[in-house]
Amino acid sequence: MKRRTFLQLSGMTAAGALLAGCQSKNEKLIPFLVPPNEGVTPGLATWYASACRFCPAGCGILVRVSEGRAKKVEGNPLHPVNKGKLCARGQAILQELYHPDRVAQPLKRTGARGSGDFQRISWSEGLALLTGQLTALQRDKAADRLALLTPQLRGTLSELTTAFMGAFGSPYHLSFDLLAPDWLRRANRLNFSQASLPFYDLAETRYLLSFGADFVEYHLSPVQYSNAFGRMRQERDTVRGHFTYCGGRMSLTAASADRWLPARPGSEGALALAMARLILAEGLYDRDALPAGGLGAEALLKGLAAYDLHRVAELSGLGEGQIAEVAREFAATRPALAMAGEAVAFQTNGPEAVRAVQMLNLLAGNLNRPGGVYPDAGSPDGPENSFHELISLVERMQAGRIGVALVQGDPLHSIPPATGFPQALAKVPFVVSFSSLLDDTALQADLILPDHAALESWGDMIPLAGTREGVIGLMQPVVTPLFDTRQFPDVLLAVAHGLGGALAAALPRHSYQDMVKGALQKRVGRERGEGFEATWVELLRQGGLFGTSDNRDRGRMKGYRRVPGVSLPEPAQPHFAGDKQDFPLHLQVYPSIALYDGRGAPFPWLQQLPDPMTTVVWDSWVEINPQTAASLGISQGDLVEVTSPQGALRLPAVIYPAIRPDMVAIPLGQGHHGMGRYATGRGANPLALLATNIEGKDPQPAWNATRVRLTRISAKGELVTAGNTQGSFRSELIEM
Amino acid sequence: MKKTWLVGVLVVIMIGVVAAGLALVYFLPLDLRERSPLQPIDFSHKLHAGTNAIPCLFCHRSATRSPVAGIPAVADCRACHQFISPDAPEIRKLMGYWDRREPIPWVRGHALPDFVYFPHMMHIRAKLACSTCHGEVAAMERVTRTASLKMGWCLGCHRQHKASIDCWTCHI
Numbered sequence: 001m002k003r004r005t006f007l008q009l010s011g012m013t014a015a016g017a018l019l020a021g022c023q024s025k026n027e028k029l030i031p032f033l034v035p036p037n038e039g040v041t042p043g044l045a046t047w048y049a050s051a052c053r054f055c056p057a058g059c060g061i062l063v064r065v066s067e068g069r070a071k072k073v074e075g076n077p078l079h080p081v082n083k084g085k086l087c088a089r090g091q092a093i094l095q096e097l098y099h100p101d102r103v104a105q106p107l108k109r110t111g112a113r114g115s116g117d118f119q120r121i122s123w124s125e126g127l128a129l130l131t132g133q134l135t136a137l138q139r140d141k142a143a144d145r146l147a148l149l150t151p152q153l154r155g156t157l158s159e160l161t162t163a164f165m166g167a168f169g170s171p172y173h174l175s176f177d178l179l180a181p182d183w184l185r186r187a188n189r190l191n192f193s194q195a196s197l198p199f200y201d202l203a204e205t206r207y208l209l210s211f212g213a214d215f216v217e218y219h220l221s222p223v224q225y226s227n228a229f230g231r232m233r234q235e236r237d238t239v240r241g242h243f244t245y246c247g248g249r250m251s252l253t254a255a256s257a258d259r260w261l262p263a264r265p266g267s268e269g270a271l272a273l274a275m276a277r278l279i280l281a282e283g284l285y286d287r288d289a290l291p292a293g294g295l296g297a298e299a300l301l302k303g304l305a306a307y308d309l310h311r312v313a314e315l316s317g318l319g320e321g322q323i324a325e326v327a328r329e330f331a332a333t334r335p336a337l338a339m340a341g342e343a344v345a346f347q348t349n350g351p352e353a354v355r356a357v358q359m360l361n362l363l364a365g366n367l368n369r370p371g372g373v374y375p376d377a378g379s380p381d382g383p384e385n386s387f388h389e390l391i392s393l394v395e396r397m398q399a400g401r402i403g404v405a406l407v408q409g410d411p412l413h414s415i416p417p418a419t420g421f422p423q424a425l426a427k428v429p430f431v432v433s434f435s436s437l438l439d440d441t442a443l444q445a446d447l448i449l450p451d452h453a454a455l456e457s458w459g460d461m462i463p464l465a466g467t468r469e470g471v472i473g474l475m476q477p478v479v480t481p482l483f484d485t486r487q488f489p490d491v492l493l494a495v496a497h498g499l500g501g502a503l504a505a506a507l508p509r510h511s512y513q514d515m516v517k518g519a520l521q522k523r524v525g526r527e528r529g530e531g532f533e534a535t536w537v538e539l540l541r542q543g544g545l546f547g548t549s550d551n552r553d554r555g556r557m558k559g560y561r562r563v564p565g566v567s568l569p570e571p572a573q574p575h576f577a578g579d580k581q582d583f584p585l586h587l588q589v590y591p592s593i594a595l596y597d598g599r600g601a602p603f604p605w606l607q608q609l610p611d612p613m614t615t616v617v618w619d620s621w622v623e624i625n626p627q628t629a630a631s632l633g634i635s636q637g638d639l640v641e642v643t644s645p646q647g648a649l650r651l652p653a654v655i656y657p658a659i660r661p662d663m664v665a666i667p668l669g670q671g672h673h674g675m676g677r678y679a680t681g682r683g684a685n686p687l688a689l690l691a692t693n694i695e696g697k698d699p700q701p702a703w704n705a706t707r708v709r710l711t712r713i714s715a716k717g718e719l720v721t722a723g724n725t726q727g728s729f730r731s732e733l734i735e736m
Numbered sequence: 737m738k739k740t741w742l743v744g745v746l747v748v749i750m751i752g753v754v755a756a757g758l759a760l761v762y763f764l765p766l767d768l769r770e771r772s773p774l775q776p777i778d779f780s781h782k783l784h785a786g787t788n789a790i791p792c793l794f795c796h797r798s799a800t801r802s803p804v805a806g807i808p809a810v811a812d813c814r815a816c817h818q819f820i821s822p823d824a825p826e827i828r829k830l831m832g833y834w835d836r837r838e839p840i841p842w843v844r845g846h847a848l849p850d851f852v853y854f855p856h857m858m859h860i861r862a863k864l865a866c867s868t869c870h871g872e873v874a875a876m877e878r879v880t881r882t883a884s885l886k887m888g889w890c891l892g893c894h895r896q897h898k899a900s901i902d903c904w905t906c907h908i
Contacts, residue, residue, distance in 0.1 A: 031839050
C-alpha cells in the first residue's frame with residue numbers, strides 16, 4: 001500500500017468513527033406484557049417503608065420503587081432510631097437484591113463438600129429432603145440431634161425459631177454473632193440485675209468518655225449515635241460537648257474526639273478505676289448517687305486502693321497528669337457519660353473492664369438522667385453467654401451427636417476457626433444453608449434453601465439499643481421476588497406443617513407474614529381494638545409501630561439501679577495468647593465500617609468505599625505504626641506476613657501513625673471463600689489468627705487478646721488506596 | 737510575483753475548506769434518528785385515533801399523572817383484538833408476540849436527551865393538546881415526528897404561553 005493511500009484510508013476511518021460516535025439512533029420502547037395489578041404508573045416512583053436488617057441496629061428505610069424495580073434506599077424520617085438518616089451499608093442492601101450470583105432456586109450438593117458442585121432442584125424436592133432428614137431423627141427418638149445456628153434474632157423470628165426447636169425437642173439453637181453485645185448484657189446483669197442494653201443519651205451529654213466504643217462505625221446503633229454525636233457537638237447554642245477517646249488504635253470515632261488516650265490494650269479497665277479512685281479521693285463524685293447505689297465513699301476508696309494513679313499510669317503507658325486531667329474534667333462536667341466498647345470488652349479481662357467503666361457512670365450520677373444512661377426498651381433481655389453455647393455445641397458436633405444442622409448466616413466466615421467450628425461442622429452429616437449467595441457455609445452445605453433478599457421479605461425488626469421507647473420496625477417486600485426463593489421463616493413453617501404433630505400445633509399459622517401481622521395485632525389490640533386491617537396498612541405505610549405508650553412507661557419504670565452488695569469490678573492483668581518474645585505485637589481486629597463483620601463483602605458499592613482512615617479499597621490490610629514499621633524495614637504497601645500462635649496471613653501494610661507502636665490492627669470483613677464474585681478470594685480474614693484458649697484457660701471470646709509478629713515478604717502488597725495516607729503526594733516538597 | 741499570488745490563493749482556499757468543513761459539521765444532521773421509524777407491527781394511528789376516534793388517553797393512560805405518557809401493555813392490545821379483526825395479518829403478528837410472551841419492541845419516534853426533564857402531566861394539566869407537540873397523529877398511518885424537539889422550539893412555546901424559562905425548569 002502506498003503511503004498516500006494509507007493516510008487517506010486512515011483519515012476516512014477516523015472521520016467515520018467520529019461521526020458514528022456523535023450520531024444517535026432510535027431507542028426502543030418496551031411495553032409491559034401484562035400491566036402489574038398494583039397501580040404502577042410508568043415513570044412515577046412509589047416509596048415503600050421497610051426496615052434494614054443488615055446490622056442489628058434495625059434502622060427504618062424508605063425504598064424508591066419504579067415500575068416494580070427497587071432503585072434507591074433512604075432513611076425513614078419517622079423512625080425514632082435513624083430519623084431519616086442511613087449509613088452506607090444500609091444504602092447497599094439494594095445490591096443484595098440484584099446480586100448477579102444469587103442462588104436462584106434450591107440446590108443439592110453433588111460433588112465433595114466445598115467443591116461448589118450443586119444440582120438445581122425444585123422447592124418440593126428440597127423441602128422433602130429436609131423433612132425426610134427430620135422425620136428420620138424423630139423416628140430414631142433423636143430429636144436433640146438437630147441444631148439450628150442463626151445470628152441473634154429478635155421479635156417474631158426469634159419466637160418462631162424458639163417454638164420450632166422447642167416443639168421438635170432439641171435445645172441446640174445457637175444464636176451467635178461475632179460482635180453480639182453479650183458482654184454488655186452480662187455486665188448489666190451483674191451490676192443492675194437486668195440484662196438490658198444501655199441507651200446512651202449522647203445528644204444531651206456535655207462530656208463523653210469512650211473506652212473503645214466506636215459508635216460512629218459499628219457500636220450498637222451507629223446511625224443513631226452518629227446523629228446524636230453531631231447534636232452533642234452542635235445542637236446547643238452555648239455548649240459544645242467534649243469528647244475523649246481511650247483506646248490503642250485511632251478509629252474514625254477516635255479521630256472525631258478532642259483528645260485521644262492510646263492506652264495499652266487490656267489496661268482500660270484499670271484506667272477507668274484509677275479515674276474513679278481519683279474522683280472519690282478528691283470528692284468530685286455525685287453526692288446522691290453513691291447512697292442510692294448502696295455505696296459509701298470511704299469503703300469504695302478502700303476497695304479501689306490497688307488502682308493508684310502511679311501504677312495505672314505505668315500499666316496503661318499514659319501520663320499521670322493526663323489521666324488525672326481527664327478524670328477531673330469528667331467529674332467536674334455534668335452530665336458526663338462513659339461508654340465501653342468492643343475493643344475493651346473482647347480482652348480476657350473485658351467483662352470486668354466494662355463494669356469498671358460503668359462505675360464511672362455511677363460516680364457521675366448519670367444513671368437514668370438526661371445526658372446519661374437509660375435501659376434500652378427494645379431488647380430487655382437476650383443471649384448473655386452465646387460464646388459458651390457455641391463451644392458446647394462445637395463439642396457436641398465433634399462428638400458426632402448432631403445429625404442435622406440448619407444454618408442461617410455465614411458462621412464459617414464469622415466464627416474464629418480456633419474454636420474448632422469448621423472441623424465440627426464437617427462432622428455433621430447433613431447441613432442445610434439458607435444463604436442467598438454461595439457463601440463459605442453454603443459451599444459446605446448439603447442442601448441450600450435460598451432466602452429472599454431483605455427487600456423481598458416480611459418481618460419485624462426490633463432495633464438494638466437505639467431508643468428509649470419501644471419500637472417495632474416492619475419489613476415488607478417492596479418488589480416481587482426476583483427468583484424462586486423463599487423466606488427462611490416460611491421454610492421453617494412449611495417444614496413444621498410437613499412434619500405435623502406437635503410442631504404443626506406449636507406453629508398454627510402457615511405464613512410468616514401472618515405471624516408478623518398477628519404479633520402486631522396483639523401489640524396494638526389493647527389500644528385500638530376493632531378494625532385491625534386499616535391499622536395494619538397504616539403501620540406498614542409508616543414503617544412500623546413507634547413509641548407506644550405502654551412501652552414508654554415500662555422503660556421509665558425499670559431504670560438502672562445498682563444491686564446493693566455486688567462486688568467491685570476487678571479488671572485483672574490481661575492475658576494474651578502468644579509469647580511476648582516471639583510475638584511482640586498486640587493484634588486488634590475491628591469491623592470494617594463498610595463490610596461490618598463480612599456481610600457487606602459481596603456488595604461492590606461497599607468494596608469500593610474507601611476506608612475513612614486508610615482510604616484502602618477492595619482489600620484488607622494491616623495497620624502498623626511508622627516506628628515499628630521502620631524497625632522491621634516495612635514501608636507502605638509492602639506485603640507482610642502476620643504470624644500468630646494460631647496461624648499466618650499475608651497482607652499489604654498500611655503505615656498508620658495513629659496506632660500504638662506495640663499494636664497492629666486488621667479490619668474484619670474480607671477473606672471469603674465464596675459469597676459471589678466480588679467477595680471471593682479477596683483479602684484475608686484475620687479471625688484465622690485469633691486464639692481462644694488463652695494461657696491454658698477456658699475458651700473465651702477475647703478477639704483482641706492475641707499477639708502476633710510481622711515479617712516483610714516483598715514490596716508487592718498491591719495495595720490500592722484512594723488517597724495518600726502520608727499526607728499529599730511528595731508533600732515534603734512544599735515549604736510551609 | 738506569480739508564485740506569491742499562488743500561495744495566497746492556496747491559503748485562502750485552505751481557510752475556506754476548513755471553514756466549510758466546520759460549517760458542515762455544524763449543520764450536518766448528526767441526529768440520524770428516523771423521523772418516521774418502521775415499527776415491528778404496522779400499527780395505524782389513523783385507524784385507531786382517526787377513524788375510530790379513540791381518545792389518546794385511552795391507551796397512553798399515564799400522561800395525566802406521570803412524566804411519561806405510557807404505551808399500552810401487550811395484554812391491553814390483545815384484550816380488544818381477541819374480538820376485533822383477529823385474523824388480520826398484523827393482528828396475527830401481535831398475537832405471536834403474546835404467545836411467545838414477548839413485549840413488542842416499538843421504536844421510539846419522540847425522544848429527548850437524558851438531561852432534559854419533560855413531564856407529560858404538567859403539559860396536559862396546562863390544557864395543551866397532544867397534537868401541539870406530536871402533530872396530527874390521528875391522520876398518520878405511521879407516526880411521524882413533526883416537531884424538531886430542540887431547545888429553541890421548547891422555549892418558543894414556553895415564552896408564548898408565559899411558562900417558566902428558568903434553566904432549572906427542564907434541566908434538573
